[in-house]
Amino acid sequence: MIAIPTPAPGTRLRRWWAGRTLRFRITLVVGIVSLVVLAALSRLGVGLLSHALLDAAEAELRDQGTVVSIRIAGGVPPAEVRGSQIRVVNNAGDPVDNGSRLPLDAGELRRLAAGESVISGGLRELRLWVAVPAVAADGSTWRVVATTDLVGGVTLLARAAIVFLVAALLASALVALAAWGATRAALRPVDRMRVAAAALPPGRRLPVPTARDELRGLAEAINRLLARRDDAVARLERFTGDAAHELRSPVAAIRAQAEVAVAHPQPELVAETLQAVVDESARLSTLLSDLLALARADSGQRPPAQPVDLVAAAAAAISRVTDDAAEQPVLQLVAPTPAQVAATASEVALVLDNLIGNALRYARSVVRVVVLPAAQWVRLVVEDDGPGIPESDRQRIFDRFVRVAPEAGGAGAGLGLALVEALVQGRGGTATAGATPGGGARVEVRWPNAGAAS
Secondary structure (H helix, E strand, O other), rough: OOOOOOOOHHHHHHHHHHHHHHHHHHHHHHHHHHHHHHHHHHHHHHHHHHHHHHHHHHHHHHHHHHHHHHHHHHHHHHHHHHOOEEEEEEEOOOOOOOOOOOOOHHHHHHHHHHOEEEEEOOOOOOOHHHEEEEOOOOOEEEEEEEEEEEEHHHHHHHHHHEEEHHHHHHHHHHHHHHHHHHHHHHHHHHHHHHHHHOOOOOOOOOOOOOOOOOHHHHHHHHHHHHHHHHHHHHHHHHHHHHHHHHHHHHHHHHHHHHHHHHHHHHHHHHHEEEEEEHHHHHHHHHHHHHHHHHHHHHHHOOOOOOOEHHHHHHHHHHHHHHHOOOOOEEEEEEEOOOOEEEHHHHHHHHHHHHHHHHHHHHHOEEEEEEEOOOEEEEEEEEEEEEOOOOHHHHHHHHHOOOOOOOOOOOOOOOHHHHHHHHHHHHHOOEEEEEEOOOOOEEEEEEEEEHHHOO
């Protein structure tokens, strides 16, 4: 039997809270905060009222004790001033007015002797005690103790606390209702904007409020998001259509060659057909590899950049395409100083292979690869002496499936320069196209200089 773990109470609470509406959460938070604040104010009010009552009672008792102290100083015996609220004791707390002992312990008596007020008894017999010094006619020093009942004051404070608490509850409920109404009114334009955005057809945008407030910023942000969505959808549709078109040609050629081989199984024809199938399969494999590399570049998930020796990578790329054929254009590497770029070795190899391969398709006799490091950038320039790129097409050649002169450059799919731009821009660089002084094509790539970054 598999035991299913029980979510922790905190996790359940967070899930419950996340499932509530924004209006409910704002109202609940405002209501709780207002209740806590009002309850604290109520407690503060009851405390201030309690201090005021005690101060008033203590002042009144001291006045009474002072009057009795004056009478004792005038020669009145303590027994004559004794009453239910007035007692006379010596400094030790023993009565000198022929009455019973005070219902106070030793600590409370010491506090009285020190001039402090004392509260004793339970809630039903709560009393306040105050002692005032008195000097008898014979020079004896006594204490006039005045006391009063605090039960009525406590009852008043309890009623005041209940009133304050009820008022705090009612006030917090009113604040919560006000917060609910204010939140509903504030979110109503957002709800209308959400409904309008969900119903917008492609190409349409939300109306932007005239007031420069948060709603205007939200509408502008949604419009930018919709623009990016429409642009991404358009690029995806165009890319899908172009990819399907480009994939259809090699697949159709492979199928046609295979059908010919099946229909005419002559040995010499089969060998020719198989060679054509191999060529079309290689073209299809290259196209799929480029599409996969473009998809990875578009995803933005790239490994961390590392210093890559661009001069060594360029030499390796040249050696990969060099052969002994007489019609092969001459490949020249010009690298006056070492240079390191911030990228990965595979990215640099892909960029070099595509740039050199593209130049070899159009070059007549020479392809020049130049590496020029600078302060913050490393320039990679690939030039050829071919027909060049028309000025009107120098930006368009970095678009996908664009071939300016397919009849002159072989069977490329038009993805090489698009992949170059995507890989270089992903590392913060640039790719541009231009012309050589002789009219040939010139493609320049700028990478961040890893040596300068370190």
